[in-house]
Amino acid sequence: DVKVTQSSRYLVKRTGEKVFLECVQDMDHENMFWYRQDPGLGLRLIYFSYDVKMKEKGDIPEGYSVSREKKERFSLILESASTNQTSMYLCASSSYEKGNEQYFGPGTRLTVT
Amino acid sequence: EDKVVQSPLSLVVHEGDTVTLNCSYEVTNFRSLLWYKQEKKAPTFLFMLTSSGIEKKSGRLSSILDKKELFSILNITATQTGDSAIYLCAPSGGSYIPTFGRGTSLIVHP
Numbered sequence: 001d002v003k004v005t006q007s008s009r010y011l012v013k014r015t016g017e018k019v020f021l022e023c024v025q026d027m028d029h030e031n032m033f034w035y036r037q038d039p040g041l042g043l044r045l046i047y048f049s050y051d052v053k054m055k056e057k058g059d060i061p062e063g064y065s066v067s068r069e070k071k072e073r074f075s076l077i078l079e080s081a082s083t084n085q086t087s088m089y090l091c092a093s094s095s096y097e098k099g100n101e102q103y104f105g106p107g108t109r110l111t112v113t
Numbered sequence: 114e115d116k117v118v119q120s121p122l123s124l125v126v127h128e129g130d131t132v133t134l135n136c137s138y139e140v141t142n143f144r145s146l147l148w149y150k151q152e153k154k155a156p157t158f159l160f161m162l163t164s165s166g167i168e169k170k171s172g173r174l175s176s177i178l179d180k181k182e183l184f185s186i187l188n189i190t191a192t193q194t195g196d197s198a199i200y201l202c203a204p205s206g207g208s209y210i211p212t213f214g215r216g217t218s219l220i221v222h223p
Contacts, residue, residue: 031209042215043156043201058210090155100209101147104155 003027004105006091012111019078021108023091031094032074033058033102034066036087043090049074081112115140117214119202125220130192134217136202137184146185147211148176149201156201159187192221 007022023032033048035058045058047066055066063085067075074093078085088109092102116139126132138146145163149156160169162178162185169176173192178185185204189196199218203211 033210035213040215043213045210048210094209096209100145100205100211101158101161102156102203102211103158107155 004091004093004103006089006105006108008108009106010109010111012113013078013081014113015082017081017112019081019110019112021076021078021089021091021110023074023076023093023105024072025074025091025093025103026072027093027095027103028071029093029095029098029103030071031096031100032068033092033094034064034074034076035090035092036060036085037090037107038087046076081110083112086110086112115204115206115212117202117204117212119200119214119217121217122215123218123220125222126192127222128193130221131188131190132192132219134187134189134200134202134219135184136186136204136214138202138204138212138214139183140204140206140212142207143180144205144207144209146178146202146204148185148187149203151199151201151216152197159200189219192219194221194223197221 004025034046035043049068065077091105094102148159160176165180199216202214205211
């Protein structure tokens with residue numbers, strides 16, 4: 001079974017803190033994604049990566065950065081957390097060879113106070 | 114810019130009812146369309162559609178794609194309370210990156 005894990009299920013941080021969200025997949029997928037999900041807005045793509053050390057901006061990259069030093073790990077960084085970044089963050093991975101079906105992690109609910 | 118519109122946004126039915134969820138899309142260089150079910154956790158994969166007119170079926174769920182009219186439908190027959198969830202449609206184009214719709218929230222009452 002494909003497994004995508006995220007470092008935390010729930011996280012509470014203060015405004016201005018630096019926040020790291022980590023995602024690990026065990027299926028050797030080349031593509032990895034970070035989304036945020038907010039009520040009424042659906043899933044919005046923050047960043048994605050199609051290879052190690054490669055990254056591309058999604059629809060809402062402002063206030064975020066990412067790191068992919070190893071194929072299995074994709075990190076989302078909030079340099080200076082703000083209250084409008086309170087959200088559910090979902091990581092996903094996929095493979096071109098396997099039809100690009102995305103497998104999602106359990107999500108991290110981040111609250112910034 | 115790729116667009117995805119799902120309808121209805123929400124639906125409330127009783128157990129045993131049949132529902133049809135709609136997804137219309139505009140995607141450059143269409144490759145595939147994915148359907149996901151999301152309960153109170155991460156989305157789980159239901160179907161991948163790539164060809165028009167070929168129905169994919171899994172138990173009480175089925176889905177079909179119309180590439181000419183640019184839409185897909187997801188049918189659920191004999192609904193159960195466990196079908197209550199948000200259903201997400203996500204077509205992808207040349208970039209292979211899915212564009213997610215806002216989803217249809219389905220509530221099935223006993």
